[in-house]
Amino acid sequence: MNELYYAQSNTSSEIKPGYSTVEKLKSLIASEDFAPGSRLPSERDLIDRFKITRANLRKAFDILEREGVIWRHVGKGTFIAEPHSEKSILNISELVNELTPVQLLRARLSIEPAIAREAAIHASEAGVSRIAAACNAASSATSWSEYERADDLLHHEIAAAAQNPLLMSMFEYLNAVRRAVSWNKVVRSSDRPASDHDSFVEHTRIFAAIEGRNANEAQAAMRTHLISVSKRLFGDD
Template sequence: MNISSDHAVLSQLRQGLAEGLAAADGRLPAERDLAERLGVNRGEIRKALAVLELEGSLRRHVGRGTFVTRTPPRRGLPDVAEVANTTSPPEAMQARAILEPELARLAALQATAAQIAELRRLAVAMRGVADWASYEALDYRFHELIAEAAGNRLLMEVERLVNGVRRAVVWGHLALRPIGPSPDYHSFDEHDAIVAAIARRDRPGAAEAMRRHLDSTAQALAG
């Protein structure tokens, strides 16, 4: 998909939000319904939704759906759609490889007990999902929470941009099973190792566990 078509879908969604596309409780129609309504595929809808979520216009709740937020979008962020459409999947993974091991290292120093407990909960929840959309939402939150736990606001904002871009450009290129992750999906044990290192305050171990996880993801992307 090219830049002009990405912007077209994003513009259509923004117009729909302004015209009352969401239900009274703020819930958006399902991705399949949005795709049919706009005449595009679900991958294009998912990329546009990821941009709107990163901007703060939407919030996804696993098992409940996607909702319009009541708070105004964050200002001052780069044009995420433009960044996503000029970034290749390998570039997104390179950025993650530079940033996320250091965030894991900092999280091992700074994370609160509540944040560690939530990381554990997310890791367990990912093992129980039945579809890739649910896994993707939990995985996004898992990596976002590590950035929050690192305790550096500037790095957290950079990670939100990187995480949003990789969500838009990497997921569609991974060779995924038709339904959802298999019981032995590589990321499950890798996430557990990251959380375990953070919990025991092992900064080098947390960075290395994150690096191994990203290496595995990059290999899956290449394959």
Template sequence: MHDPVSNLPAAAGSHVPATGPTVRRVVEQLVAHIRQGDLAPGSRLPAERLLARDLGVARNTLREALDQLERQGLIDRRLGAGTFVTGAPEPGLARRTGPLHLHVMRGILEPEIARLAIMHMPQAGLDQLAAQLDLMSDRASPADFAQAEQDFLSILAESSANPLLLACYRLVLQARREAASGVMLDRHLTSERRDRIRAGHGALLQAIELRDMAEAQAVVQQMLLDEQALFTQGD
């Protein structure tokens, strides 16, 4: 049977430890094949060993890329059955989505996500949040910092135990991801801005660990106000 993935060009840095740029490159390659229909919804991806070989990367790099695709809702890992494509991302969403649209949707969804995280987040999820917070360091590139924040938010949404809310929030994250070009990231993710984002997510994580619903929602509202101020200033 024809395997479209085997026709992908190998990523640079073959068989090296996982790095942010390499993982992003693998994600972009797989997303492109999903969008083009080479990997159709419902189709099963090749085994990790074969897929890593075809992409020219180490298996730990591939696993990180698949983690990101799963958080974006593009693949579904089924224990004992394999990894399946669930659908293609909606193209051009960012072109039809302005900062106000994003802010309104985040204001609707994120306080509820925080509330549900208080109710449902297991210790394993708290550990994953802490790991993403560690990745939001001063040493991270703007793109890696933004990815770590997206993963932090995705993990929160996954804990909601509400598949419809998760699907809606994934569209919000997709629009944020498409709108954030390299130039915009460099301009917006200043050292001061990173410190505020990291502090906000740290405070949110602490509130969830303490199961303090009022504090968690207050932290979310403050982070949304901070972002609204950033747009208002036109930075």
């Protein structure tokens, strides 16, 4: 168990009254000694156990995911994340204080197009199917938070499809930083993506290139997508 995350958690099997949902979840994780990769109980079970709303639970999940305690897979559940060393977490924390969202997107431009290229070459049929499912989840999202989770999953599945442990580690570190960077400057003009949101078409192009084993097109499509995201959010030229 990672003491950096859970040192203050209750180790008894009971949840103390008055805890926030985040603390209740941390206490549950500590008391039942979930191993990295273990799946948490279903949302319905947790809602019944803690007597909370689904919206409250999902807000708590968002916080724990940003902290790196859990990760979510659309359609499969919520899982305990692999623990990071204290040094790695502190490095990320220090980096986040200096990094802007624009700088983060530029870093993504240096890494993720190459990962998409490798995915087009090395993805298994199962990997291609998981990318397709993530694309569908993003395009059917009914809120920005749901879309962002599906988008996160899509990029994760593309990295996994490259079947390269070093590239996957680089992506996961980059993604951990991405989760921690403040996006408070981003103002949404609606409560959900529009049906013709540009990213839907861009995601489809990336997927089609990977499915078609077109490495150059996959790399170009990912680069185009990230540049498009940067322009939409920050008005980059």
